[in-house]
Amino acid sequence: MTDGRVGPVVASVVPRFAGPATFARLPRIDEVSDVDVAVTGVPFDGGVSFRPGARFGPAHVRESSRLLRPYNPALDVAPFGRLQVVDAGDIAVNPFSIDAAVAEVEAGADALLERAGRLLTLGGDHTIALPLLRSLARRHGPVAVVHFDAHLDTWDTYFGAATTHGTPFRRASEEGLLDRSGCLHVGIRGPLYDAADLADDAELGFQIVHAREMEALGTPGVVERVRARVQDRPVYVSVDIDVLDPAFAPGTGTPESGGLLSRELLALLRGFAGLNLVGADVVEVAPAYDHAEITGIAAAHAAYELLSAMARTETP
């Protein structure tokens, strides 16, 4: 307990490897009355274009989060002491219908936002960002999206399907869910279908920090680019774990060589403290391709830094 908040199970009393794996061993939503941030899972991978398996992502990230500790020295913040963070379990969605699943995610997010100020969602494939943005935009109006990914995810259709993990941000932009003057991608790399992909993407409201720019800009330079772009807009941060190099995140469905180090991703997320963070996700963890929880641990730490940035409201 810190200021009446219920924190994680104390690791010196109950060993980390014992008991159920809620995210960071936090309490379940039904165990507390006031909730600041709900961590929820969406075990859905019906929108993938290549390797399946992200439906098992939420359970894997929770299992990989057992070793997280309550104090974050890099931001000088104890996120679970400043905010009541809970594990809200999974939003159960239809595995046979993308449209039904997307509607269920939106309704599930709406229901959780009745109780929690903010959601941090564990995916699931990237399709789920669309219904999450629908739910958020209803509350906040169009949001600035900071999108970490190897991929643009602003493509139009796959096999005639408009709602897939390669298309959520095109749909969101078309629907007016995004503030087109405040969005950007970080970590983009790899071959595209056509040069026009980039022109379309810019038209939809995105600037790009390419993976190949990381070294020259450095993490402080990228944080500066992001902060200058989003300013004081409501910000949604979407982390596709394939933004990391496959060396740091092998367990994902569409891996691309030449990605970010986990150290870079965590530093960037920390740099968002003080922004108006209204929600976030960590998606595309596919445990069947993971080894030794490498990807799960990276995703758990990304989620922890996002929660820390939400908790530390002052600019670092």
Ligand SMILES: N=C(N)NCCCC(=O)O
């Ligand atoms: N959102 C992720 N992870 N991948 C999108 C890849 C789309 C494609 O197959 O071209």
Ligand SMILES: [Zn+2]
């Ligand atoms: Zn993606």
Ligand SMILES: [Zn+2]
């Ligand atoms: Zn991706």
